[in-house]
Amino acid sequence: xxxxxxxxxxxxxxxxxxxxxxxxxxxxxxxxxxxxxxxxxxxxxxxxxxxxxxxxxxxxxxxxxxxxxxxxxxxxxxxxxxxxxxxxxxxxxxxxxxxxxxxxxxxxxxxxxxxxxxxxxxxxxxxxxxxxxxxxxxxxxxxxxxxxxxxxxxxxxxxxxxxxxxxxxxxxxxxxxxxxxxxxxxxxxxxxxxxxxxxxxxxxxxxxxxxxxxxxxxxxxxxxxxxxxxxxxxxxxxxxxxxxxxxxxxxxxxxxxxxxxxxxxxxxxxxxxxxxxxxxxxxxxxxxxxxxxxxxxxxxxxxxxxxxxxxxxxxxxxxxxxxxxxxxxxxxxxxxxxxxxxxxxxxxxxxxxxxxxxxxxxxxxxxxxxxxxxxxxxxxxxxxxxxxxxxxxxxxxxxxxxxxxxxxxxxxxxxxxxxxxxxxxx
Amino acid sequence: xxxxxxxxxxxxxxxxxxxxxxxxxxxxxxxxxxxxxxxxxxxxxxxxxxxxxxxxxxxxxxxxxxxxxxxxxxxxxxxxxxxxxxxxxxxxxxxxxxxxxxxxxxxxxxxxxxxxxxxxxxxxxxxxxxxxxxxxxxxxxxxxxxxxxxxxxxxxxxxxxxxxxxxxxxxxxxxxxxxxxxxxxxxxxxxxxxxxxxxxxxxxxxxxxxxxxxxxxxxxxxxxxxxxxxxxxxxxxxxxxxxxxxxxxxxxxxxxxxxxxxxxxxxxxxxxxxxxxxxxxxxxxxxxxxxxxxxxxxxxxxxxxxxxxxxxxxxxxxxxxxxxxxxxxxxxxxxxxxxxxxxxxxxxxxxxxxxxxxxxxxxxxxxxxxxxxxxxxxxxxxxxxxxxxxxxxxxxxxxxxxxxxxxxxxxxxxxxxxxxxxxxxx
Numbered sequence: 077x078x079x080x081x082x083x084x085x086x087x088x089x090x091x092x093x094x095x096x097x098x099x100x101x102x103x104x105x106x107x108x109x110x111x112x113x114x115x116x117x118x119x120x121x122x123x124x125x126x127x128x129x130x131x132x133x134x135x136x137x138x139x140x141x142x143x144x145x146x147x148x149x150x151x152x153x154x155x156x157x158x159x160x161x162x163x164x165x166x167x168x169x170x171x172x173x174x175x176x177x178x179x180x181x182x183x184x185x186x187x188x189x190x191x192x193x194x195x196x197x198x199x200x201x202x203x204x205x206x207x208x209x210x211x212x213x214x215x216x217x218x219x220x221x222x223x224x225x226x227x228x229x230x231x232x233x234x235x236x237x238x239x240x241x242x243x244x245x246x247x248x249x250x251x252x253x254x255x256x257x258x259x260x261x262x263x264x265x266x267x268x269x270x271x272x273x274x275x276x277x278x279x280x281x282x283x284x285x286x287x288x289x290x291x292x293x294x295x296x297x298x299x300x301x302x303x304x305x306x307x308x309x310x311x312x313x314x315x316x317x318x319x320x321x322x323x324x325x326x327x328x329x330x331x332x333x334x335x336x337x338x339x340x341x342x343x344x345x346x347x348x349x350x351x352x353x354x355x356x357x358x359x360x361x362x363x364x365x366x367x368x369x370x371x372x373x374x375x376x377x378x379x380x381x382x383x384x385x386x387x388x389x390x391x392x393x394x395x396x397x398x399x400x401x402x403x404x405x406x407x408x409x410x411x412x413x414x415x416x417x418x419x420x421x422x423x424x425x426x427x428x429x430x431x432x433x434x435x436x437x438x439x440x441x442x443x444x445x446x447x448x449x450x451x452x453x454x455x456x457x458x459x460x461x462x463x464x465x466x467x468x469x470x471x472x473x474x475x476x477x478x479x480x481x482x483x484x485x486x487x488x489x490x491x492x493x494x495x496x497x498x499x500x501x502x
Numbered sequence: 503x504x505x506x507x508x509x510x511x512x513x514x515x516x517x518x519x520x521x522x523x524x525x526x527x528x529x530x531x532x533x534x535x536x537x538x539x540x541x542x543x544x545x546x547x548x549x550x551x552x553x554x555x556x557x558x559x560x561x562x563x564x565x566x567x568x569x570x571x572x573x574x575x576x577x578x579x580x581x582x583x584x585x586x587x588x589x590x591x592x593x594x595x596x597x598x599x600x601x602x603x604x605x606x607x608x609x610x611x612x613x614x615x616x617x618x619x620x621x622x623x624x625x626x627x628x629x630x631x632x633x634x635x636x637x638x639x640x641x642x643x644x645x646x647x648x649x650x651x652x653x654x655x656x657x658x659x660x661x662x663x664x665x666x667x668x669x670x671x672x673x674x675x676x677x678x679x680x681x682x683x684x685x686x687x688x689x690x691x692x693x694x695x696x697x698x699x700x701x702x703x704x705x706x707x708x709x710x711x712x713x714x715x716x717x718x719x720x721x722x723x724x725x726x727x728x729x730x731x732x733x734x735x736x737x738x739x740x741x742x743x744x745x746x747x748x749x750x751x752x753x754x755x756x757x758x759x760x761x762x763x764x765x766x767x768x769x770x771x772x773x774x775x776x777x778x779x780x781x782x783x784x785x786x787x788x789x790x791x792x793x794x795x796x797x798x799x800x801x802x803x804x805x806x807x808x809x810x811x812x813x814x815x816x817x818x819x820x821x822x823x824x825x826x827x828x829x830x831x832x833x834x835x836x837x838x839x840x841x842x843x844x845x846x847x848x849x850x851x852x853x854x855x856x857x858x859x860x861x862x863x864x865x866x867x868x869x870x871x872x873x874x875x876x877x878x879x880x881x882x883x884x885x886x887x888x889x890x891x892x893x894x895x896x897x898x899x900x901x902x903x904x905x906x907x908x909x910x911x912x913x914x915x916x917x918x919x920x921x922x923x924x925x926x927x928x
Contacts, residue, residue, distance in 0.1 A: 350911050354777050355784075357907050358839055384916045413784055481783050485776050490810045 077445060080106040080290070081172040083146070083162040083276060085114045087124045087315070088333060089134035092178075092295050092308045094326045097139035099292055100176035108141040108442045110172065112162045113433065114151035115476060116483035117412070119158050121404025123343040123483055125315055126336055132434040133500045137328040141439035143500075144169075145431040147472065148479040149366065152408050154215075159275035160282075164426045167285040170449040171442065177276055179291040180267035186260045187270075187291055191277035193226075193261075194219075201226045212397045220265055227258035269294060318342055345404070347486045349385040352411045356380055359410060366409040366416050367402065376407075412479050428469035431476070432456045434500025458495045503871060506532040506716070507598040509572070509588040509702060511540045513550045513741070514759060515560035518604075518721050518734045520752045523565035525718055526602035534567040534868040536598065538588045539859065540577035541902060542909035543838070545584050547830025549769040549909055551741055552762055558860040559926045563754040567865035569926075570595075571857040573898065574905040575792065578834050580641075585701035586708075590852045593711040596875040597868065603702055605717040606693035612686045613696075613717055617703035619652075619687075620645075627652045638823045646691055653684035695720060744768055771830070773912045775811040778837045782806055785836060792835040792842050793828065802833075838905050854895035857902070858882045860926025884921045 080100045086093055097109045113135065115128040124131060132143045145151075150161025166172045179187070193201065204225040208218035264270045273291055280287060295308045307324065314321035318337045322330045336342055356362075357380070362373040372393065379392050386407065393403045408414075417423045429452050435443065446454055453464045461473045477494045484492030506526045512519055523535045539561065541554040550557060558569045571577075576587025592598045605613070619627065630651040634644035690696045699717055706713060721734045733750065740747035744763045748756045762768055782788075783806070788799040798819065805818050812833065819829045834840075843849045855878050861869065872880055879890045887899045903920045910918030 351776060351780050353911050353916070354780060354908065357904055357911075358781075381919045381921075382917070478783055482780065485779050485783075490779070491808070493807045495807075 077108070077441060078104060078106040078173050079108045079110055079171050079442060079445075080104050080174045080176050081110045081112065081166050081287070082140075082176050083112045083159070083166075083272075084135070085118045085124070085151075085311070086111075086131045086135050087114070087118050087311050088126055088321070088325075089131060089138050089329055090309060090311060090314055090321070090324050091326060092310070093135070094138040095295050095308075096176070096178055096292055100174070100290060101139075103292075104174045104176075104288075104290060106173065108439055109139060110166075110169075110442065111135055111140045111143045112146050112165055113143050115145045115148055115433075116480050117148050117152045117408060119152060119155065119405075120401050121152055121406070121408045122345045123348065125318070125342045125344070126333070127343075127483060128433055128480070129497060129500055130332060130336065133502070134325075134329040134332055136434050136436055136500060136502045137332075138326045140436075142435040142442055143433045145433050145476070147427065147431075148412065148476050149414055149472070152405055152412075152414070154367065154402070154405070155272055155275045156278070159272065159279040160424055161427065163276055163279035163283055163285055164424075165430055166287070167280070167283050168427060168450060168452045169430060169446050169454075170451065171445050172285075172287050174288040174290050175276060175280065176290040176292055177273040178269050178294045179273045180294060181264055181270055182291050182293040183260070183264075184289060184291055186264055187273060187277055187289065190261050190264055191274050191281060194274065195278040195281040198226075200229070214397060214399050214402075216265070216271070216399075220262065223261050223265075224258060227261070341487075343483065343486075345386045348411060349387075351482070351485065352386050352389070352407055353383050355411050355413075356383065356407075362410055364415050365406070366414045367406045368409065372398070372403070372406055412475075412482060414475065414479075428452055429461070429465055429473060430454050431458075431473075432499055434502070436502055456499060458497075503534070503867060504530060504532040504599050505534045505536055505597050505868060505871075506530050506600045506602050507536045507538065507592050507713070508566075508602050509538045509585070509592075509698075510561070511544045511550070511577075511737070512537075512557045512561050513540070513544050513737050514552055514747070514751070515557060515564050515755055516735060516737060516740055516747070516750050517752060518736070518750075519561070520564040521721050521734075522602070522604055522718055526600070526716060527565075529718075530600045530602075530714075530716060532599065534865055535565060536592075536595075536868065537561055537566045537569045538572050538591055539569050541571045541574055541859075542906050543574055543578045543834060545578060545581065545831075546827050547578055547832070547834045548771045549774065551744070551768045551770070552759070553769075553909060554859055554906070555923060555926055556758060556762065559928070560751075560755040560758055562860050562862055562926060562928050563758075564752045566862075568861040568868055569859045571859050571902070573853065573857075574838065574902050575840055575898070578831055578838075578840070580793065580828070580831070581698055581701045582704070585698065585705040586850055587853065589702055589705035589709055589711055590850075591856055592713070593706070593709050594853060594876060594878045595856060595872050595880075596877065597871050598711075598713050600714040600716050601702060601706065602716040602718055603699040604695050604720045605699045606720060607690055607696055608717050608719040609686070609690075610715060610717055612690055613699060613703055613715065616687050616690055617700050617707060620700065621704040621707040624652075626655070640823060640825050640828075642691070642697070642825070646688060649687050649691075650684060653687070767913075769909065769912075771812045774837060775813075777908070777911065778812050778815070778833055779809050781837050781839075782809065782833075788836055790841050791832070792840045793832045794835065798824070798829070798832055838901075838908060840901065840905075854878055855887070855891055855899060856880050857884075857899075858925055860928070862928055882925060884923075 082097065082100065084093065100106065101109055113131065114124065116124055118124050128145060135143050144165065146162050146165065150158050153161065166175065201222055204222035205218055208221045209215065213221060264274065277289060309324035314324060322334055325333060356376060362368045362376055363370055375393050382392060383389050390400050390403050390407065394400055432454060455461055455464065458477060461470055465473055480494050481492060508523065508526065510519065526532065527535055539557065540550065542550055544550050554571060561569050570591065572588050572591065576584050579587065592601065627648055630648035631644055634647045639647060690700065703715060735750035740750060748760055751759060782802060788794045788802055789796055801819050808818060809815050816826050816829050816833065820826055858880060881887055881890065884903060887896055891899055906920050907918060
């Protein structure tokens with residue numbers, strides 16, 4: 077039995093996603109596609125346009141065999157944390173042969189080399205990174221600058237730099253026939269999809285997870301593109317124009333999405349403007365929440381009297397040092413009550429359960445395999461959490477239940493109940 | 503200089519209120535009418551239909567000379583707590599000659615006698631009250647039953663009852679010419695306005711405040727009546743039919759109210775449905791909040807998955823033992839983050855400041871008198887609180903600022919800022 081795994085948001089699911097699943101299965105001759113998907117909130121620090129069960133149904137209709145929920149702490153975390161959570165989940169399940177990810181640069185060797193460098197962080201690189209961060213650069217920018225300094229160290233500096241460091245390295249960055257260079261590195265890093273893929277490789281290396289990796293070039297439009305190409309449109313484009321989006325979805329998914337559009341059931345960040353405002357007014361200390369540092373906390377406090385909406389407050393808080401996505405995530409953590417782990421060693425402690433959102437009946441062999449090999453329980457019913465999890469694990473599970481309750485607060489009519497919501501079976 | 507004081511909500515201000523101010527001034531030949539008014543939330547456990555500054559302007563236009571804010575902890579508290587807070591504020595200011603209150607039964611001696619009994623709680627009465635409360639009656643019901651038992655003790659019971667108790671009382675309930683009876687007591691207690699008046703007298707007796715009291719019979723419609731009579735309609739009737747309400751307001755107030763109605767700026771409890779839902783989902787322990795006992799807390803937890811709106815949740819939580827108003831207040835305390843005082847002795851510790859919401863220029867002599875005689879600072883600017891109050895007093899002040907911020911969260915456009923809002927001067 078062969079299983080490929082994909083880490084995804086499907087926000088919403090479209091032709092590109094369906095193609096990726098089919099292509100990955102084809103190239104690896106896999107029997108099953110296992111998806112780790114964000115729940116109701118996504119990595120941009122926003123609510124998903126459609127709730128997790130609707131997106132699960134679309135994914136299953138579009139070719140996925142089993143969809144598991146990436147807990148919200150990771151799903152709405154930094155790229156590094158997102159990747160760490162998802163890869164940790166897959167590592168615990170212990171059934172993945174190949175981890176497939178979308179990319180713009182289909183160059184497995186380059187991914188491998190750059191991820192090794194970034195995962196191992198040679199001392200010289202780490203020093204550059206620290207100094208660029210201290211100088212007030214955002215993390216992606218600082219990383220790029222640190223790479224440049226690492227590859228081309230100033231002659232006046234004493235750091236060993238690329239050549240001297242890797243000359244003595246048993247795991248050289250440049251395997252024969254695939255010269256790895258600063259140019260390759262910057263190319264990889266210039267596309268968001270490559271960056272996420274890199275984070276998966278870094279996370280897996282740190283977790284010592286032994287998957288094969290399959291980068292698959294994205295079809296048609298690129299990540300942030302708002303112009304569709306051929307049958308493919310990016311999720312960004314689809315979110316921007318929900319009414320036209322249906323043309324870029326598998327036929328089987330369209331009805332569900334059209335129904336949500338016509339029923340005005342799509343969620344957007346400003347649906348939560350009043351709730352965030354309330355949360356900000358009620359909290360005394362923002363720094364207890366994940367990703368909120370003292371600087372951001374001070375700015376929130378200072379600018380709060382000018383609060384108008386979630387999205388406009390993000391713009392108001394924006395500085396050169398920090399990306400809007402990071403600010404959105406920080407505010408989302410305050411809204412959802414996602415706190416920093418009190419003990420630093422708990423931060424990457426791994427996941428304690430795998431929550432099933434849906435599956436194809438034909439995926440039962442994969443289920444059995446997971447039950448045999450997984451080191452964490454597979455939850456098919458929310459109500460089972462109480463008997464299967466330890467108290468601290470249950471708290472983390474309940475944080476996710478609450479996040480979904482909060483996601484649905486603004487639904488007209490209300491009445492969402494995670495415990496009464498059936499997982500999707502098709 | 504003579505000052506009458508009135509404790510009010512003015513939710514909203516109408517002809518009956520204007521008449522009461524004029525009549526009270528006339529009967530006492532008072533120079534000034536000092537109003538202690540609820541802020542943005544009222545004793546029914548609801549947001550006021552209009553914000554505190556709009557209601558202040560209407561009150562000043564309608565005859566008030568100075569309007570002070572009753573802090574939200576008291577304004578949205580039980581009748582007893584509401585009265586205690588307001589009377590304590592007036593006692594601290596030390597300028598009130600007569601406390602005037604609306605009533606249905608204009609019988610000062612009966613008010614005095616019944617309030618003495620209820621304030622002093624003779625042991626027999628207290629015992630009855632406790633047993634009726636323990637039997638699951640609401641407080642008003644238990645009080646009435648306890649009074650009945652007190653006046654007509656079972657022959658089999660050993661409690662002294664009315665006659666024997668008051669035979670030896672130096673402050674007899676029945677002064678000559680005004681026989682006080684159970685019938686008089688139940689009559690007084692059968693009208694909400696009488697009940698509040700009684701609470702004022704009880705509070706003042708306990709505070710040893712030496713005001714004269716002037717009960718003034720309400721004109722036209724009674725408290726909860728939804729049918730106007732003559733030029734008078736109750737605030738309840740006006741809230742139910744905002745469009746018709748303008749006919750029952752002083753001409754000078756009408757424009758302001760009409761503007762609010764046409765701009766859909768009236769507030770109602772279900773404007774806060776999502777925020778309350780959010781607060782209930784986020785809080786782990788409801789019993790830390792004022793008025794929330796363990797029973798109610800358990801019911802909230804149990805019924806939360808059925809939450810639809812603020813008002814429907816109140817109905818859902820209703821039991822025989824507890825009034826809807828009490829439930830609304832409890833939920834409001836959770837929404838606004840109003841906690842129980844940690845130390846019981848702080849519960850009735852008195853107020854530490856008097857916040858001015860507005861005044862007539864002609865009331866400057868009253869201002870000067872307050873500054874001379876008051877034991878607490880008079881705040882005319884929110885920003886002054888920081889320099890005039892002790893840290894714990896400032897916390898209580900900030901709780902009120904936050905309550906007003908929360909009141910305005912749902913305003914379209916947002917941007918309310920308590921510190922930049924000018925008090926009303928006319």
